[in-house]
Amino acid sequence: MNTLALTKNTMTLPISQDASAASAKDQPLDIQTIVEELKQASQPVGNPFLDDPKFYTRDVDVFYNQVKQAIFGVDLDIGKNEVIAMIGPSGCGKSTFLRCLNRMNDTIDGCKVRGQLLLDGEDVYAKEQDPVLLRARVGMVFQKPNPFPKSIYDNVAYGPRIHGLTANRSELDDIVEESLKKAGLFNEVKDRLQAPGTGLSGGQQQRLCIARAIAVSPEVILMDEPTSALDPIATATIEELIDELRQSFTICIVTHSMQQAARISQRTAYFHLGYLVEVNETNKVFTNPQHRLTENYITGRFG
Amino acid sequence: MSNKTELVRASLAKRYAREKRFRFYGLASIVLSLTFLVILLTTIFMQGWPAFTQTYMQLEVNLSAEALGVESTASQEKLRAANYDAVVMNALNARFPGVTERKQKMALKKLVSSSAAYDLQKQVMDNPQLIGTQPTIWVMTDDDIDTYFKGKIDRTQAEADRRIKDFQLAWLDDLAAKGEIERRFNVPFFTSGDSREPEQAGILSALMGSFYTMLVTMTLAFPIGVAAAIYLEEFAPKNNPFVDFIEVNINNLAAVPSIVFGLLGLAVFIQFFGMPRSTPLVGGLVLTLITLPTIIIASRAALKSVPPSIRQAAYGMGASRVQTVFHHTLPLAMPGILTGTIIGMAHALGETAPLLMIGMVAFIVDIPHGITDPAAILPVQIYLWSDSPERAFTEKTSAAIIVLLFFLVMMNLLAVLLRKRFERRW
Numbered sequence: 001m002n003t004l005a006l007t008k009n010t011m012t013l014p015i016s017q018d019a020s021a022a023s024a025k026d027q028p029l030d031i032q033t034i035v036e037e038l039k040q041a042s043q044p045v046g047n048p049f050l051d052d053p054k055f056y057t058r059d060v061d062v063f064y065n066q067v068k069q070a071i072f073g074v075d076l077d078i079g080k081n082e083v084i085a086m087i088g089p090s091g092c093g094k095s096t097f098l099r100c101l102n103r104m105n106d107t108i109d110g111c112k113v114r115g116q117l118l119l120d121g122e123d124v125y126a127k128e129q130d131p132v133l134l135r136a137r138v139g140m141v142f143q144k145p146n147p148f149p150k151s152i153y154d155n156v157a158y159g160p161r162i163h164g165l166t167a168n169r170s171e172l173d174d175i176v177e178e179s180l181k182k183a184g185l186f187n188e189v190k191d192r193l194q195a196p197g198t199g200l201s202g203g204q205q206q207r208l209c210i211a212r213a214i215a216v217s218p219e220v221i222l223m224d225e226p227t228s229a230l231d232p233i234a235t236a237t238i239e240e241l242i243d244e245l246r247q248s249f250t251i252c253i254v255t256h257s258m259q260q261a262a263r264i265s266q267r268t269a270y271f272h273l274g275y276l277v278e279v280n281e282t283n284k285v286f287t288n289p290q291h292r293l294t295e296n297y298i299t300g301r302f303g
Numbered sequence: 304m305s306n307k308t309e310l311v312r313a314s315l316a317k318r319y320a321r322e323k324r325f326r327f328y329g330l331a332s333i334v335l336s337l338t339f340l341v342i343l344l345t346t347i348f349m350q351g352w353p354a355f356t357q358t359y360m361q362l363e364v365n366l367s368a369e370a371l372g373v374e375s376t377a378s379q380e381k382l383r384a385a386n387y388d389a390v391v392m393n394a395l396n397a398r399f400p401g402v403t404e405r406k407q408k409m410a411l412k413k414l415v416s417s418s419a420a421y422d423l424q425k426q427v428m429d430n431p432q433l434i435g436t437q438p439t440i441w442v443m444t445d446d447d448i449d450t451y452f453k454g455k456i457d458r459t460q461a462e463a464d465r466r467i468k469d470f471q472l473a474w475l476d477d478l479a480a481k482g483e484i485e486r487r488f489n490v491p492f493f494t495s496g497d498s499r500e501p502e503q504a505g506i507l508s509a510l511m512g513s514f515y516t517m518l519v520t521m522t523l524a525f526p527i528g529v530a531a532a533i534y535l536e537e538f539a540p541k542n543n544p545f546v547d548f549i550e551v552n553i554n555n556l557a558a559v560p561s562i563v564f565g566l567l568g569l570a571v572f573i574q575f576f577g578m579p580r581s582t583p584l585v586g587g588l589v590l591t592l593i594t595l596p597t598i599i600i601a602s603r604a605a606l607k608s609v610p611p612s613i614r615q616a617a618y619g620m621g622a623s624r625v626q627t628v629f630h631h632t633l634p635l636a637m638p639g640i641l642t643g644t645i646i647g648m649a650h651a652l653g654e655t656a657p658l659l660m661i662g663m664v665a666f667i668v669d670i671p672h673g674i675t676d677p678a679a680i681l682p683v684q685i686y687l688w689s690d691s692p693e694r695a696f697t698e699k700t701s702a703a704i705i706v707l708l709f710f711l712v713m714m715n716l717l718a719v720l721l722r723k724r725f726e727r728r729w
Contacts (some may be wrong), residue, residue, distance in 0.1 A: 053531065104619065107614070110541075131621075139619065142615055147617065148613065148617075158622075162622055163621060209616070212620065213619070
């Protein structure tokens with residue numbers, strides 16, 4: 001898989017002999033050199049570490065079926081109340097890394113995670129750590145809007161119900177209303193809370209999924225390409241929403257759109273081939289990338 | 304370029320011809336199978352329809368205290384013991400006076416069903432006021448007479464080849480001419496058990512037997528099958544050789560001939576566990592074994608078809624595995640599971656061979672009242688009747704098949720309705 005993706009990438013790269021593009025950053029990028037170079041680097045370039053982070057990850061390796069390694073030694077801190085965007089070409093491990101953060105990888109057979117992942121100093125992968133509790137603290141929004149085939153109300157009320165967060169119906173009503181308001185959906189659906197959530201438009205469905213995620217008041221929300229299935233207007237609505245949600249939550253977002261990353265995030269992490277290549281403040285990454293892979297990616301040379 | 308156009312055009316005719324041919328094959332096979340279905344159903348209905356009616360004969364009986372030998376104030380015991388046979392015989396003699404020959408007297412008695420005397424007894428016991436009156440009652444005719452009035456006996460045949468002789472025909476013509484013969488809806492067919500006398504044979508005992516057997520099968524096979532499917536699909540480790548082994552064996556079990564399950568039931572449930580023979584309990588257990596693989600396979604397919612995004616969403620919300628299954632996956636898979644289950648049950652309802660092995664082929668007159676009473680079941684009843692020599696059992700056989708088909712159609716209808724009811728889009 002990786003090899004294939006790379007061969008393609010190398011093919012789209014400018015041939016180094018071209019006199020016009022003969023700067024130091026445009027050396028031929030053959031697979032061996034890249035991997036060697038990434039292996040040598042002990043930590044990503046830029047600014048991966050923070051004081052008092054929400055998530056603290058060191059040397060995270062992820063394997064699928066014991067043979068295929070998807071992520072190699074990722075070191076990254078994720079700050080409180082920040083939006084961190086994870087970008088990179090397909091198959092670079094950004095989604096896999098995201099799914100490590102709330103142990104969604106547990107549901108995939110043959111997936112092994114190694115290394116240190118701490119949420120507020122607590123080991124996420126510790127034996128006594130309960131994934132159910134973890135996921136109540138670290139919510140998730142998926143690429144394709146996936147509301148439950150239930151009513152809008154029941155979709156949002158599901159989390160508080162299973163976690164037993166409310167004592168009575170009126171409290172639950174309040175949570176549902178508040179979550180839908182936070183997700184900017186309440187005005188559109190307030191008259192039809194009992195209508196099926198699957199009957200909404202794609203953008204509304206995705207906001208419903210966000211409302212569902214924030215109904216349990218998580219500390220972190222993971223978003224895996226939340227707008228890739230939506231049109232530009234719905235995307236804009238969700239981007240605004242993310243900016244507002246930043247006040248109360250830490251948000252990790254995986255995206256294929258560099259413009260989106262630039263618009264909504266404070267920090268950006270660039271992944272390549274399962275390695276975390278560069279992490280920095282978003283404006284630094286996009287205006288002055290430190291690593292030539294990052295530069296190649298953001299200037300559209302590949303990916 | 305034009306050469307290519309030519310080539311494509313030349314191949315077009317061939318392609319269209321092929322498509323046309325294929326459509327024709329498809330249509331032809333549908334027409335053919337429909338024809339067979341129509342032939343089958345018409346034959347069964349034509350043969351079975353008459354069984355839903357029964358010929359009755361009018362009889363004026365003398366219920367005087369002398370004739371019966373009891374007073375109207377007598378106890379139920381005494382009323383029961385009275386000689387009703389004689390009353391019926393006397394009534395027949397009175398209707399056809401002058402029959403003296405022994406052979407003809409026998410034939411006269413055989414005009415009415417042997418149940419006539421029992422019917423009379425029941426009427427008198429229910430209403431002792433009848434004693435001392437001369438009521439006109441309708442009694443069931445014998446199966447031969449019934450068959451004749453249903454037009455199944457050809458009176459132009461040589462007398463020696465006929466079940467009904469010339470002198471009997473004369474009686475019957477006389478009865479028919481005076482309006483003393485009537486075709487009525489055959490209530491006893493639905494209210495009585497099996498009998499050696501075709502006109503008295505009913506399907507209620509077989510129906511109840513099938514009902515109890517299905518009850519046992521349903522209560523065992525549905526929860527066990529669905530639970531097994533859920534475990535294998537949602538909880539069992541993937542790529543585990545032991546789990547694979549179990550899966551392969553479940554698929555194999557679905558293909559094992561059902562009579563093998565019957566032998567197993569005989570050896571295990573009856574011989575080893577000492578359960579009673581010919582009972583819906585054992586029948587239901589055996590049918591459970593037969594339907595389990597069907598239900599497991601159908602349920603697993605239904606669970607598998609639930610989009611993974613729903614599971615992801617539930618896990619992402621922090622639902623545990625069990626919550627994910629019971630809140631989301633199972634409700635979404637329910638239409639498929641129910642369809643599979645009902646088809647499995649319909650299959651079990653029509654199953655005969657394994658039940659022969661556990662003794663459900665016995666001749667059972669009594670209507671079972673529980674899962675441990677000896678019982679026959681519908682398909683076995685059909686088998687038994689089709690094996691009987693009396694002409695009248697032919698129509699009973701087809702009538703029982705109609706009843707069985709009716710229940711199968713109802714079950715399939717239920718499957719369709721349930722699927723419609725539970726179907727949700729995502």
